[in-house]
Ligand SMILES: [Fe+2]
């Protein structure tokens with residue numbers, strides 16, 4: 001992002017309230033610390049830091065000139081929570097250039113994060129990403145997804161299914177707490193291309209399930225179908241998967257077999273040999289019959305497959321591959337829109353627009369107090 005680091009400096013009173021906010025901000029990924037009131041330490045705060053001052057307004061002690069000393073040249077990045085203040089004094093603070101807030105005795109983490117978002121939306125986005133990274137490390141998403149494909153080459157499917165349940169829980173939690181773009185940034189740091197793709201399709205599918213308002217049970221089925229849809233690529237030679245250019249016709253024929261390999265792998269286990277295996281086999285089929293492997297069409301393609309196909313195409317377009325850079329989200333959505341009605345379900349493509357928009361950038365963070 002090419003920007004300076006943002007820290008949150010908290011000072012004021014009562015101390016118990018400041019401590020609650022400090023813990024809340026730290027748990028949400030902010031770099032926050034408490035500084036003693038009127039401490040000289042404030043002078044060492046970075047230029048990008050946001051200062052939060054809380055406490056009672058006592059004119060003798062906290063006249064605007066005094067606060068402006070504390071905040072130095074960063075007054076527009078100072079958030080004030082003051083109580084016991086005469087509302088007529090508001091204008092003094094505004095004129096002194098503070099990001100003036102309110103007269104309140106209730107400084108909650110939620111309101112503070114909302115105000116930080118107004119002063120510096122990117123700071124909230126970065127914090128959200130830090131929190132997501134931390135959570136993903138503790139739940140091992142990165143390692144587990146990358147491992148999955150190696151294990152599926154030989155092992156039974158059951159351990160992978162157990163892994164899928166853990167991943168869904170962890171991803172759902174991350175996507176619920178962070179902007180979709182945080183999740184995408186996170187996954188794009190993985191190196192194993194197919195594992196990255198599988199995780200990205202799973203994330204888009206969860207977000208799509210939320211947008212469609214489907215229930216918990218169906219969300220679970222959608223997630224598993226997404227998570228396993230490309231497992232057959234474990235049997236495609238790496239020279240083809242990672243070829244830094246277009247595939248020739250013979251290579252393309254080998255690549256297309258991944259759907260049948262997926263079907264074979266998933267048919268090994270009773271839990272995956274029905275719907276999950278079928279979606280994996282059919283996720284490259286199109287409504288107009290131009291897809292593969294069977295060229296089935298229209299009603300022969302069920303809803304769950306239609307959903308996964310949309311998420312799969314959007315993921316493929318927006319991820320970096322050996323042979324292409326990622327497409328911007330709006331362009332990727334235009335590609336989907338151009339396929340709606342002929343190859344893809346037009347109603348579903350329309351409903352996916354919300355997911356595509358949420359995926360774009362990190363500028364509208366949605367944070368809630370932990
Ligand atoms: Fe595929």
Ligand SMILES: [Fe+2]
Pocket residue numbers: 197201229230312
């Ligand atoms: Fe795929």
